[in-house]
Amino acid sequence: MDIDQVVRLIEGLYSPQPSQDVGTIQQELQSIQKSDDGFLLANELLSNIAYSPNVKYFGALTLTVQLSTNVDSYEILWKIFKANLLHLVKFCSQYVKDSSNSASLLIIIKKLMSNLSLIFTNINEWSNVETSGSAITHWNNPVNTVVLMLSHEEQFSSRNWQDTLETDQLIHHLANSPVPYDKLMLFIKTSEFYNKLALMFTEIIVEDLTKFQSKKGTMNKMYEIVHEHLYISTMALINVNLAEWHVSEDILYNCIGAWINYISMARNVSPYGRMDLSEMFDNMINRMCQSTEATDGFYQAEKILGILANVFANDPIIMGHPQREELEVIFLGVSRTGSANSIKNNWMLQYMNYLVTNEMTDDLKELAVCVVDFLLVNTLDMCNKLFTVVSSPKFNGDNLQQYIKVLLQLTNFPLIPVLQEFFSVRMVDFWLDLADCYSNTVAETYTESAPQLATEIFQQVVSIYLPKISLLNKQKAMEAENDDTAMHEFDDFRSAIADLMESLWSILGNDKLTNILITGVGENTLSTDGTSSVDIFEVETMSFLLNTLLTDMNLRESPWICDILDSCEFFVGNILMLFQVGCESSADSIVARTLKLDFVRTGSSLMGTMAGYFQQSPSQLSTCVDALFQGLEKCTIAASPADTQLNDKLEVMIIKTISTLCDACRYEISPYLMQFTTVFKTIMRPDSNVSTFTREKLTRSLGYIIEAQVENGPERQAACMLEILSTIESYVQQALTISELPSEQQRGYLHCMLTCISELGTAMIHSSEEENETFVQRVAEFRNYWKLDPLQISSKVLNLLQLVLSNPAYAKDMAFVEVACLILGKALGLPYENPHFLKYSMKEIMEFLLNHISTTDVALALPYYVYLLEKLIKQYKDQLSPQDFDFLFENFFLQYYQSAILHDPDLLQTTINFVNSVLDSKPGLVVHGAYWTSFLLPEFIKCLSAKERFTIVAVTKFWCKVINNKKYIREDNELTRHQFVLIGQEVVYQTMFGLFHSQRSDLSSYTDLLRTTMAKLPLQTPKWLAAALPAISKNNAAHEKFISKLSVTRGSRAANNVILEWWLSCNALPSL
């Protein structure tokens, strides 16, 4: 391909509408770039003045490809180095002479600079290189080299920028010649473009070095060279640019940013990475303070603050102490050590004023981030100075008080947080850090006044934040913004304040925080004339924070808090008002809906959290429950789809609170059983507009109250339950009378009715932790009652289940099978002495299942049956015989084994797990059964070579239990050991066969089985392995190693490695 064709291809590549496929062009060009002709091509593309910038850029790119292709040849590197330098100097010269017409050269210049930065690393890191003598073996300072070459530009241009003997000698001479400071200054003052190019070059070099670091590990020699040479010239360049008013600011600041990043990285990996930046930071700070609205519209300040923000966020210690102190004075007007300079702080005030006046919220946010990150650097020091005796003798207490005052003012920035200002938002981190520092400080080091001072400061912090996190501000923020961001940011702000309160609690305690909030919520109420003296937003804010604090407390065991709550007569009333305002407020916009939700959430959560208090002081409990039910009722009225969505959320919040209160205060609430029952009957109606979740939760809540009806004995409980179950029964029968196929809604409703029975059953399980005294005294009476069950409640439930499942549509619906099994198994596992209305006998459950199995789809129902059967065996194991197990196994598994179970790995696994659970519970039932040797052992040997992980895990567990089972009695043990010795060879073969053919990620599933077999049968297992392995894989060396290692390996991890090693070796994969 000739050069013209190549040029056409390149132009095609960069054309917006290429004439041929770009992929094909790239492939063709890449092959030339990588070829031996690549270097010549690059030279030609970069030399011919007629070529477009795209073509020239491609030339520079070709040099990059050549650099990465010829990584082993120092001679080629040297050749590329010279060519790159010559082209770079040529283009720089052209650019400086006519920058306006040569702007397009910049991209080529940057690429060539980047190539040289790579060469810079390669030359210096190429240790012990042997060259023909014509190449340099180290390169100190690429910037100096380019400066010198540009100063000798005519000598190169007269050779037409070619690599000749003369230019070669000159490059040799100039490559490592020093450039004194004066000469460098003279050079950059010759032209602003020289200055710009020099800054750009040094920036590119350190950016690349920062990038290379992660790829190459340590580059000690490079750090040393950069430290000794490039750093010195660069600092000279940067400082003169900062001190004098140059125009190329962006390039200057990019260069500064790149150097800070480089030093930040390098100082952690090399002693040569530590470089002093004091002069640079001094100059930056001075320049920042010279930037005003009048001079540059604070443009320079913004750039410098951006860099400082990056420093404080990532590596604040890179800035020396004097500079940080100076910044402290600028930012705050005062420093911790006592320096003060109102003039410099005036600049800061002017800048903030400018940002506020011009509503430059984003810039104000960046400033806040920068200032607070800066403050966070010194929190520990500040904590020591404020609160401890560990402070320097120079420390001036008054000054620090002033310092704190400024920080509090900053926190109390007089605008709307999130929307207009971010200082208060970011300052949360500072106060949280300070609070943590204070709490973690050894108490002995506190000054005498520390606790008092801490209290004063943090109480002010609380006072500042209370109005800041008001939902009024959230409302304003949401109204001003079109997207959700403001809402989310505000919610985050509130959560951060809640976290802060938790930390402050350990300093302020209940006295100065919890009680203050309680009083704040409960000290006022509506005045008699109806005008409100209560700010509902204030109540919300305090309730929100109070909820965070009270959640961590057990109010039932906190009499002091309960006393305070009692003493605030309007407290509960105001919480209710908050909740009711939320329920009744309009929902005509997104903002209104959000606030409504927030009000209801805060009100209902706090009511739930106060359950412990209501146990102590139940007088207002019923009012709360009434309000919650009224709120629930309102949720059933929806005017629009948006309302429905909102109501769903409100409904869930409210019913959860009701349930929490009923659970915790079941005894206190029990006088209201009738009202609850009435509500229950209403919401259970098919036409009631509430969710199934609410129906189920309410049934459980009602169950808690019924569970608490112990005073009048079991008869009272039974009567209540009968009423509930009769209601459910009638609705179920009503639903079943509909002759046509049930709709999805009907199905859901019917399923919900059964789930409610299950929920009632759950609620009636007595908690052993919170035993009621009366119940404990009368437990025998309850037990006897439920044993006899005179109202036939358990039969009623059983009949209802049978009725539903006799309908073919529901018999094969697994949701119904599941809930039926849940109900029947509800009381299985409860201790014998615990009474429960859902205690069924083995016979009842078996009859139910056997009846049902013929009408359902066994393949789908089996997992639910197994859940029940496992519980059944655990409960009645002492009454069961191996024959019973055989009967059960035959009817639920064996009959369906060939037709359904064997072909479905899930069912197979379910079956194996069932047997495993019996082996865990009472192994004698299975090992002495008829199917043990005739079916289970031979079948489960086959399963060892299954492919599915679940099956493998289940079956290896089975064999582990066969070999090693703590539940065995002596007869079981002797029998199974004898049996295993007979089949051990086959088990081991199938195990190893399965293991060999399994995926790498499944190997560990076999570890326990192999370890157990080896441990329990140490003599036989190696022989079995030796016989089995050659038939699986022809790798005797690996087998021998495996057997010998496995027999001495202890621990699961080590055994895993032995197995993996064998597997890799036999599968011809690289070893570990």
Added chain:
Amino acid sequence: MSSLCLQRLQEERKKWRKDHPFGFYAKPCKKPDGSMNLQRWEAGIPGKEGTIWQDGVYPITIEYPDEYPSKPPKVKFPAGFYHPNIYPSGTVCLSILNEDQDWRPAITLKQIALGIQDLLDSPNPNSPAQEPAWRAFLRSRAEYDKKVATQAKQYVK
């Protein structure tokens, strides 16, 4: 706790406070004496909008071992949490939390939290950790969706 572990956890806390995705929360637990236990965190993962998980914020605990960050933290949902890749004990089965798989010391709390949020709606059926959810996810999507929606109500935002 090693100094490396402590330093890194303090750094994680700082980073999280400064930058975390909306709707998530994470904070170290308190010891009985009220001091902070940096090795055990409580966090909340909101379900992604537009998914069946969207209505809930799901609580997790994160336990950092002494060897952290060489070893990954153990992340747990409440026991019995319904998801194909969550073990019955609540432990999360996720490659970035597995020392033998994709764990790297550079992985941050934010990445873990986002990884778990992703996992909620994109279960990996090839790495099942519990049977009921895994089975329903593969065989009966309607049942799976319904159970997830009910669970979301339990952890409503």
